[in-house]
Amino acid sequence: MEGSDFDEIDFFRRVALSGARALLIGRRALVALGLPLLTADYDFWVHVDDAAPFNDALYPMGFAATRAPDEARTKGRYALENDEHVDVLLARGVPTVDGVRVAFDDLWARRRSLTLAPGVEIAIPCIDDLIATKRFAARPKDLEDIRLLETLRAEDEVS
Amino acid sequence: MSRSIQPATDATRARLKAIAEKPLSLEEWRRRATIPLTEEEREHTLELVRWFRRRYPTAADRLAYARRAYARWTRSLR
Numbered sequence: 001m002e003g004s005d006f007d008e009i010d011f012f013r014r015v016a017l018s019g020a021r022a023l024l025i026g027r028r029a030l031v032a033l034g035l036p037l038l039t040a041d042y043d044f045w046v047h048v049d050d051a052a053p054f055n056d057a058l059y060p061m062g063f064a065a066t067r068a069p070d071e072a073r074t075k076g077r078y079a080l081e082n083d084e085h086v087d088v089l090l091a092r093g094v095p096t097v098d099g100v101r102v103a104f105d106d107l108w109a110r111r112r113s114l115t116l117a118p119g120v121e122i123a124i125p126c127i128d129d130l131i132a133t134k135r136f137a138a139r140p141k142d143l144e145d146i147r148l149l150e151t152l153r154a155e156d157e158v159s
Numbered sequence: 160m161s162r163s164i165q166p167a168t169d170a171t172r173a174r175l176k177a178i179a180e181k182p183l184s185l186e187e188w189r190r191r192a193t194i195p196l197t198e199e200e201r202e203h204t205l206e207l208v209r210w211f212r213r214r215y216p217t218a219a220d221r222l223a224y225a226r227r228a229y230a231r232w233t234r235s236l237r
Contacts, residue, residue, distance in 0.1 A: 031225040032218040116219040138182040151204040
């Protein structure tokens with residue numbers, strides 16, 4: 001599926017209407033905030049109890065889950081796949097590379113909302129929390145993204 | 160004599176991805192995290208952000224741009 005075949009607004013509308021507590025994280029969230037980056041997939045952090053409604057909402061678009069919710073809770077992550085790939089983190093909390101526990105509930109309480117279309121909003125972590133999520137995997141590209149986010153944060157504080 | 164550049168094979172791409180995705184050690188992470196942003200780096204990032212937000216003023220515009228850019232990039236690899 002090429003970019004034009006996938007209805008991204010419909011995708012986010014379904015997520016928004018699912019009732020699942022779902023935060024868009026990863027590079028797609030950075031793009032939404034204003035950083036022009038290349039990315040292949042979608043990354044969400046979903047509340048540990050909300051995998052089923054999240055999956056159900058996207059099933060009509062042809063997305064199939066790689067793990068059932070119970071197994072996904074045990075593993076802490078799964079994916080939804082069709083021609084698109086959605087990585088889903090399913091955990092109450094995740095430690096950063098330097099051992100700080102980042103809790104979903106805290107990020108959810110501080111979330112920001114971005115309007116994509118009338119009635120379609122996506123929830124993303126605030127910039128400080130996005131930076132925290134970039135400390136989970138300790139990849140070189142995460143460090144690059146942190147530097148970009150720190151610059152963006154400084155810019156948004158000024159303007 | 161010049162040689163034409165061939166697209167990377169799937170195996171090469173997988174190997175490069177594995178290198179890029181490999182986590183850093185805690186020591187290396189900390190070392191790199193302490194490298195301060197240079198003024199040039201900051202200015203370059205801000206230039207990009209300002210252009211991107213001006214050209215694509217809404218989050219939906221920006222997300223759609225990212226999909227088009229990624230599709231263009233993957234086509235160029237074929």
